[in-house]
Amino acid sequence: MTTGAVVGLSLVLFVLGVIAFFVKRDLLTQFMAVEIMLNAANLAFLGLAQGAERLDAQVIVFLVMTVAAAEAAVGLAIILLVFRRKKSIASKDFRTLRG
Amino acid sequence: MPAFTLIPFAPAAGALVLFFFGRRLGRKAVSLIASAAVAVSLALSVVAFLNLLSRGASGPDVTIHRLFTWISSGALRVEAALRFDALAAVMTLVVSGVGLLIHVYSAGYMTRDRDVARYFACLNLFTFAMLLLVLADNLILLFVGWEGVGLCSYLLIGFWFEKPSAAAAGKKAFLVNRIGDAGFLLGILFLLVATGTTSFAGIDEAVTAGAITPSLAVCSALLLLIGAVGKSAQIPLSVWLPDAMEGPTPVSALIHAATMVTAGVYLIARMNVLYAFAPIAGQVVAWVGALTAVYAGTIALVQNDIKRVLAYSTISQLGYMFLGCGVGAYAAGVFHLFTHAFFKGLLFLAAGSVIHALSGEQDLRKMGGLRKHLPLTYPVFLIGALAIAGVPFLSGFFSKDAILVSAFSQGRWALGTLGLAGAALTAFYMFRLVFLAFFGDARLTLEAKTHLHESPPVMTWPLLILAGFSVLAGYLGLPLALGKNANLFFRFLEPIVPSAEGHLGRSAEWGLMLLSAASAVAGIGLAYLFYIRKTALPGRWAARRPGLHRLLLHGYHVDNFYGAVVVKPLIRGSEAVYRSFDLGVIDALVDGTGKAARFLGRAFAFLQTGWIKDYALAFLLGVTIFLGALLF
Amino acid sequence: MAADIIFWILAAVCAGAAGAMILVKNPGHSALLLVFCFSALGGIFGLLEAPFAAAIQILVYAGAIMVLFIFVVMMVDPRAGIPLEGRKRAKILGPAIGLVLLFELGTAVWRAFGRTSGPAASGAAGSPVEVGRRLFTEFIYPFEITSLLILAALVGAVVLGKKEQSEP
Numbered sequence: 001m002t003t004g005a006v007v008g009l010s011l012v013l014f015v016l017g018v019i020a021f022f023v024k025r026d027l028l029t030q031f032m033a034v035e036i037m038l039n040a041a042n043l044a045f046l047g048l049a050q051g052a053e054r055l056d057a058q059v060i061v062f063l064v065m066t067v068a069a070a071e072a073a074v075g076l077a078i079i080l081l082v083f084r085r086k087k088s089i090a091s092k093d094f095r096t097l098r099g
Numbered sequence: 100m101p102a103f104t105l106i107p108f109a110p111a112a113g114a115l116v117l118f119f120f121g122r123r124l125g126r127k128a129v130s131l132i133a134s135a136a137v138a139v140s141l142a143l144s145v146v147a148f149l150n151l152l153s154r155g156a157s158g159p160d161v162t163i164h165r166l167f168t169w170i171s172s173g174a175l176r177v178e179a180a181l182r183f184d185a186l187a188a189v190m191t192l193v194v195s196g197v198g199l200l201i202h203v204y205s206a207g208y209m210t211r212d213r214d215v216a217r218y219f220a221c222l223n224l225f226t227f228a229m230l231l232l233v234l235a236d237n238l239i240l241l242f243v244g245w246e247g248v249g250l251c252s253y254l255l256i257g258f259w260f261e262k263p264s265a266a267a268a269g270k271k272a273f274l275v276n277r278i279g280d281a282g283f284l285l286g287i288l289f290l291l292v293a294t295g296t297t298s299f300a301g302i303d304e305a306v307t308a309g310a311i312t313p314s315l316a317v318c319s320a321l322l323l324l325i326g327a328v329g330k331s332a333q334i335p336l337s338v339w340l341p342d343a344m345e346g347p348t349p350v351s352a353l354i355h356a357a358t359m360v361t362a363g364v365y366l367i368a369r370m371n372v373l374y375a376f377a378p379i380a381g382q383v384v385a386w387v388g389a390l391t392a393v394y395a396g397t398i399a400l401v402q403n404d405i406k407r408v409l410a411y412s413t414i415s416q417l418g419y420m421f422l423g424c425g426v427g428a429y430a431a432g433v434f435h436l437f438t439h440a441f442f443k444g445l446l447f448l449a450a451g452s453v454i455h456a457l458s459g460e461q462d463l464r465k466m467g468g469l470r471k472h473l474p475l476t477y478p479v480f481l482i483g484a485l486a487i488a489g490v491p492f493l494s495g496f497f498s499k500d501a502i503l504v505s506a507f508s509q510g511r512w513a514l515g516t517l518g519l520a521g522a523a524l525t526a527f528y529m530f531r532l533v534f535l536a537f538f539g540d541a542r543l544t545l546e547a548k549t550h551l552h553e554s555p556p557v558m559t560w561p562l563l564i565l566a567g568f569s570v571l572a573g574y575l576g577l578p579l580a581l582g583k584n585a586n587l588f589f590r591f592l593e594p595i596v597p598s599a600e601g602h603l604g605r606s607a608e609w610g611l612m613l614l615s616a617a618s619a620v621a622g623i624g625l626a627y628l629f630y631i632r633k634t635a636l637p638g639r640w641a642a643r644r645p646g647l648h649r650l651l652l653h654g655y656h657v658d659n660f661y662g663a664v665v666v667k668p669l670i671r672g673s674e675a676v677y678r679s680f681d682l683g684v685i686d687a688l689v690d691g692t693g694k695a696a697r698f699l700g701r702a703f704a705f706l707q708t709g710w711i712k713d714y715a716l717a718f719l720l721g722v723t724i725f726l727g728a729l730l731f
Numbered sequence: 732m733a734a735d736i737i738f739w740i741l742a743a744v745c746a747g748a749a750g751a752m753i754l755v756k757n758p759g760h761s762a763l764l765l766v767f768c769f770s771a772l773g774g775i776f777g778l779l780e781a782p783f784a785a786a787i788q789i790l791v792y793a794g795a796i797m798v799l800f801i802f803v804v805m806m807v808d809p810r811a812g813i814p815l816e817g818r819k820r821a822k823i824l825g826p827a828i829g830l831v832l833l834f835e836l837g838t839a840v841w842r843a844f845g846r847t848s849g850p851a852a853s854g855a856a857g858s859p860v861e862v863g864r865r866l867f868t869e870f871i872y873p874f875e876i877t878s879l880l881i882l883a884a885l886v887g888a889v890v891l892g893k894k895e896q897s898e899p
Contacts, residue, residue, distance in 0.1 A: 004844035006779065009742045011840065015833040016749040018719060022712055022825025028807065029758050030711070032765055032800060036749055039772055039792065046779050054781055058862045059870050061776075061784045065791050066877045070884035072796045076803045077891035083807050095709030716825055723832045730839055 006047030014040035027079050027089045031072075038068050103147035103183040104164045106191055107230035109139035114223035121216025130206035133219035137202050137226055141195035148188045159594035160184060161300070163236050170239075177297060182236035186595045189433060190233035190365060193440045197357045198226050200561035204448050205349040207557035208455060218258060218347070225251035229358050233365060237298035238287045241366070245283070245330065248359045249276045255354060256346040268342040275339040279329015286322030289315065290373075303372040313377065320373055320380035324387070327363030331417045333391045338658050340414055344406040348451030351406060356413050356447050357440035364420040364436050368429045368596050375427065375597075385425025385506075389517040392418030394655070396524030400531070401641070401651045404461050405450050408532050411654075412487065413443060415521060419502055422518060428505030428599035430589045434576045435502055437588070438494035441572055442486035445565035449480040452554040452562065453536060457547040463532065468541040472551050475559045477537050479566040484533050486569040488526035489619040491612075494573030500615055501576060501586075504608060505599035519618055526622025534630035578608065738778055745771040762800045769793040783859040 017036035024030050042061045049057035083089050113136030121129055154160055161184040170177040202222060209215055228247025235241035250273075257269025291297050293315050294305035305311060311319075327333075332340035343355050354360070367374060367384060374381050395415035402408045416439050423432030454461055456473055470477040486495040499522060506515040541548070553559070576588040589598045603611065629636050641648040650656065706717075748768035752761045769792045776785035866874050 002844065004840060005738070005742075006775070007840050007844065008837070009746065009775075011833060011836045012746055013749055014836075015829050016746065016753065018829040018832065019826040020749070020753045021715060022822055022829070023753055026758065028800070028803060029752075029761050032752070032758075032761060035765070035792075035796065035800075036752075036768070039769060042784075042788075043772060043775065046776060046781050046784060054779070055861055055865055058781050058784045059865050061781070062787060062862070062866070063870075063873055063877055065787060067880065069791055069796055070877075070881050072799060073884050073888045074891070076799055077888040080803060080806060081891050089807055091711055094711070098707055098709030712822075712825065716828070719825065719828050719832065723828055723835065726832070726835045726839075730835055 003047055003050070007044055010040045010044040010047060013037075013043065025090060025092070027082070027091055027094070030091065031075055031079065035068065035072070038064065101147070101162055101164055101183070102143050102150070103162070103187075103191070103234065104166070104181050106140045106143045106147070106195070107181075107227050107234060109143070110136045110223040110226040110230065112136060114220050114227060117216055117220035117223060121220050124216070126210065126215050129216050129219050130202070133223050134199060134202040134206065136223055137195055137199045140191070140226065140230060141199050144188070144191040144195050147183055148192060151183070151185065151188055161595075163300070165236075174295065175291075177237060177239050179240060180236035180298070181234045182299065183234065184595050185592045186365075186368060186433065187234055189437060189592065191230060193437060194226065194229050194233065194358050197440050197444050197565075198229075198353060200564055201349050201353045201357075201444065201448070204352075204451070204558050204561040205347075207555050208349055208451055209347065212347075214258070218255075221251055221254045221258070222350075222353070225255065225354060225359070229362070232362055236300075237296075238290065238302075239297050241369075242280075242283065242287065245326075245362060246280070248354070248362065249273060249280070249330075252276070252343070252354050252359055255350040256343045258346055258350065262345070265345040268339075268345040272339040272343050275336050276329050279326045279336055282322045282324075282329070283326025286319045286326065289319040289322060293319070299369060302370070306372050306376050311373075311376070316373060316377040317380050320370070320377040321383060323366060323370060323373075324380065324384055327366050327421075328387065329363075330366075331360050331363030331421070332414050333363070333387050333418060333421060334394060335657075337391065337395070337414050338654075338661060341407050341410045341654070344404070344410050348406065348447060348454060351410070352444045352447035352451070355410065356443040360413060360417055361420070361436045361440070364417065364424065364432055367421070367424045368433050371424070371429045371596055374424070381425050381427065383425070385422050385511070385514055388418040388421025388423075388425055389514045389521075390418070391415065392422065392521040393517055393524065394418075396521050396528065398651055398654050399528040400524065401648060403463050405453065405463055405466075405532065405536065406447075406461055408463075408528060409443070409446055409450060412446075412525065412529065415525060416443065416487070419499065419518065419521065422514060423502040423505060426506050426509055426511055426514065426599060427597070428502060429596045430592045430598040431498070431501040431505050433592060433596055434588050435498035438486070438498040438569070438572050438576075441565055442483045442493075442495055442569040445479060445483040445562060445569055446487065448558070448562055448565065449476050449483060452476040452558055453480075455554055455558070456551055457543065458550045460544065460547050463535045465542055465544055465547070466536040467539045467543065468537070470537040473537075473553050475553055476562070479562045480537070481533060482566045482569055484529045488529050488623060489522050489615055490526075490623075491616045491619075492570075492573075494569050494571070496616065496619070497573035497576050497578065500578055500612055501589075503615055504578065504603060504611055507607070507611060508603040509599060519615060522615055523618040523622045526619045527626050530623045530626035531630055534626060538631060539634070578612065734778055738775065741771045741774045741778070744768070745775070759801065759804045762797060762804055765800070766793050766797045769797065783862045786859075 014037055017033045017040060020033035020036060021030050024033065042064055045057045045060055045064075046054065079089060082094070086093055110133075113133050116132060117124075117129060124132070151160055161182060163180055163182045165178050165180040167179050168176065169179040202219070205218070205222065209218055212218065225248055228244045228251060230244075232241055232244025232248060235244055253269045253273040255269075256272050257266045260266045260269070287297060290302055293311045294302050296302060296305070306316065329336040340355060340360070344351055346354075374384070392415045395411045395418065399408050399411035399415065402411060416435070420432040420435050420439070423429070423435060453466070453469065453473065453476060456469075456476070457466065460466065482493070486493040489496045489499045499518075503515055503518050503522075506518055543551070576586050578586070586598075592598075653659070745768050748764045748771065752764045752768070755761050755764065770789060773785045773788035773793065776782075776788055
């Protein structure tokens, strides 16, 4: 379990998240993909930290997770609202901001 | 702090109050505040004058009070300082005294106007600027007041600015004045460079000490004259004054008869030491004055608007003042300024009374027989006319005579003769006006006839007071023929403003007095002949000389000349520049920027598809490229 | 040694769950798969001698956030209106560039860590006590500010989630 392996896993996870974002067609699963990416980042933090410094990494991971939680709450509330309006969560239905 | 320093600031405060709050206060309050402010100035002026008298100094009695240092830059130092001496005393008394009477009169004349607050605010502002002008201790502060009265003149001439002719007249007055101001400013600069100071005391000292070369003195004197010519409407910058009659009549009385236009004369009198050192300049002043006096007098002969006659008359009388100063009789010029303020102010206000009575009619051809209907206005108008004509025992006679004596006593026969000719003209055209308006058959329009009424007391009391002064003021300046010390006015001014040298023999003086009286009577008599006895005569004369009549009616076509030679080329030139540069270059640049922005926007709009995936793609692309650049 | 094996197993579960999430059509299934993924990740955190992080990963991520997701999945009926049409260009390009990104990041990591074989877990464990102490001394500002953030999110979520008031 070398550092390289851990970070490698985090990379793979991140790119999987990216691919998921582009492949999926509804808002909810796209949001889930974002969560995957966040976790990948957390893993990278912990992986790159060595020794006692892992303490700082844990603190940062804690903060990231807090923010992710808040973001998830609000984001899901918005998705609910949007669903109530349009009766759909397909991302193709949310294109009104085109120039 | 001496009393005189507050003189300008009472009307300044009045103007401020009226500009900001005037609209909310009632009509009565506004006129009260304005008049009260001027009354305060008058009271202070009287106090300062009495102080001056009681001191009874033998030499020049000059008090200078420095308010603050205005400009201090390198070698240049300009103080904001006020100066009180005999000349300042005369001027402040005239400005605040006549000013107060006109403020009171305006309360009656302007009752029905809805912009009363603005009117009185401008009037107060004018009074402040004029007082500042006459109390200034140096040329630069004087110039501040000079510009201030010019501004107020513009504001008040164009008071009824919705009327295009009024707006145009205000603009014309300001622009013509500006030309004079350019010369004035150059003159100030010349003096500053030559003497290192702009204060009157400083310049006088430098000149008497011989610090200025004669040519420089002449140059600066002539440049200052240009400024005076502009402000006092002399040849060649007289064109604005007749048009300035578009303003309300009290404005014409105050600004264009009694005070602002006299600023030019004041300037020359103030700088008499300089002019004494530059005799050539003095000659020019005198000739400008004399020629203008006759020029304006001839034009006044055929004018049909009552105010225009008075306007040309003012130009003519100012010419007399210039004539007096030009021959070195500065005190005589100032004396005529003094008496002129009274009788010209009276004439204008009385004319206003007539116009008010006729519901706005100003054409002499539509008046007549008014002396039966205006029992107060007619007598005072008559007094004013007699005074200006130079009929003996009234003020105008004494002041005009003083000037003529000064001219002849120095052997300036040509100038003196012109002066006499002008006197005859004055008598004639003034009484033509009197006879046409007040005598004969009534030629009024129906509307005028139905509303014909005498003016209210608030308007007639100032008339009476001015009439009184028109009669009595002359006795302050009794001719020297009656004794060396008879002329109180001259003696008062002597330390600051000299009277002429040269002396006519006793008999010559009396003879001259008789001659000028005779010319006045002759003028009146001729007018009587033309307009009372043989009323067909003017018509026949005009018919037989149509060209001459037209020439005089249109003021020798000077306006047209200026229009063609100066105004039109300027307008065409500026239009060309406007089209080629302003529109073509600047607007093109600005519009071009806008067009470019819109073009770019449209060009890049394809990026905004609305799909979140596309945006995410853009992010991803960016990150990848960036990372790639970092790594490889 | 044992740690290595466990690590690779957990890593496989994690990556596999994430990959499966991409392929599965039903959002509910996707959410459950993610629960697996995050739990495995929690285990990896533990292996990395970050017990605090491991605990809160399970509690918060797998336990709270994903549960929220599942709630929403249930409220938003996914069976109705799953669109057939996607965005072809992005669908292809996105993953493609994503793979390029993977390659780049991999290169970066290889350059940094490829040769060395130092174990990831070494040194003193980061005990929760120590983490707590750090949080309340050095990182006190971020801590307090995140609490404000949570408050804001809370208020926001409540307000947004309210049923629409019908006008009387």
